[in-house]
Amino acid sequence: MTICHTDRINLDTSWYVEESIQVDNTYDFETEDAGYHENILQAIGNTPLVKLNKVVPANVQGTILAKVEALNPGGSIKDRVALNMIETAEAEGRLKAGGTIIEATSGNTGIGLATVAAIKGYKAVLVIPDRMSQEKIDFLRAIGAEVIVTPTVGPNDPENNVNVAARLAAETPNSLWTNQYKNTANPQAHYASTGPEIWRQTAGKVKVLVCGMGTGGTISGTGRYLKEQNPDVKVVGVDVRGSLILESWQAGHQVGDDEYEKARFLVEGIGKDFIPDTMNLDIADEIVRLEDADCFLMARRMAREEGIFAGGSSGGAVAGALRSKFVQALQPGELCVVILPDSGNRYISRIYNDEWMRANGYME
Incomplete structure (x- = not known):
């Protein structure tokens, strides 16, 4: 049905009682927290x-x-770790503006690091073993991280993701290996x-x-x-x-x-x-x-x-x-x-x- 300006629409407004609407006007926006975060990290x-x-x-x-x-925000407990590792490195002068963050991760730490990197303007390079879910890999790439997938091998193998991360950190100027296993x-x-x-x-x-x-x-x-x-x-x-x-x-x-x-x-x-x-x-x-x-x-x-x-x-x-x-x-x-x-x-x-x-x- 097409409604034109001459049509009359009957609406039941019996539910509406003007006196029932109460507005609290005591909130002082000048002095009280307006309730938002400056960025997602908060x-x-x-x-x-x-x-x-x-x-x-x-x-x-x-x-x-x-x-x-x-x-x-990043969907896991590792957000806490990622933020603290990066802010600790910043405070200690180990991470400079425009730097590259490198980590060996099963996915969640990487997501946290990539999230923090996106806000703070760093590049994130994450080395992840191939036994991890494709969803994690896709998510990491979606939020701007470079993802390197390595075989699932023992800790002494040079292709182990921790060893690959260490090698990348040594080769990459202005980089920080957050190294969650030792940090x-x-x-x-x-x-x-x-x-x-x-x-x-x-x-x-x-x-x-x-x-x-x-x-x-x-x-x-x-x-x-x-x-x-x-x-x-x-x-x-x-x-x-x-x-x-x-x-x-x-x-x-x-x-x-x-x-x-x-x-x-x-x-x-x-x-x-x-x-x-x-x-x-x-x-x-x-x-x-x-x-x-x-x-x-x-x-x-x-x-x-x-x-x-x-x-x-x-x-x-x-x-x-x-x-x-x-x-x-x-x-x-x-x-x-x-x-x-x-x-x-x-x-x-x-x-x-x-x-x-x-x-x-x-x-x-």
Whole structure:
């Protein structure tokens, strides 16, 4: 129907009561924060704690709170690390205007670095192993990073992504290799932000912290802060079969190649074939060892049962928490915080793809 100016439209306005509209005119825009950030970097951190309900079995009496790091601007907890590493380098004079940032990354640190580089005017060159998801690689390129994909090989191989990053840094003028595996600004980012946030959000009542273990920055920095506030806080790490972290923790030092079970693992962000300098093994009171399938299937459950679309390392953190002896010992009302590092949108072609899951033996 065509409506012209002679048509009359009858509208029901009975719902409208003028007196019901109240406007608060007391806000002083001259003196109060107008509520916006100067740039996206100011939105990093202060992620929420969300109670998990349906995935928590009846035998777990405590309250399980997920810290949803996917809500950082770059979509992961690594935004915190990236910003702190770059700003620390700037303050120390190691990164000059127009410089190039180089890093070996499983994707999320690279995304954080590329995000910070975009705002601050740096170039980002990121070296990523080929076992990482295509979504991460595509995302990195979309936000302006140069991506170099290397084979997944051992730490002593010259084509290992860490070794390639080191070589590029030596060859590139005015460059900074952030080197997240050795950079103290990595755990310091969590000591300065993640830990204090959890302490504040739980009003100091957190009893157990659960984190996946990759670079070790999250568990080392966050765990240290919480234990300084309350030495009784228990810190639980999550490892994956094929990694040497559990055996190294048990031995008190990095074990040799013949001292742990080598196996291919596909979960990203958990597990290592070496112990990074940023990982303080002594901070962990317990380490839970999982299979890839445990991580992936729990991530899928969280999406469908909790509405939290998270990555495999997040699924691993939750699955590990539910197996922890400290979590199982919690009494009603006692709090466990589980850190969920990133979103599931970087793994749609993998852990959220039924065909991929079946092809790799994770689903029937």
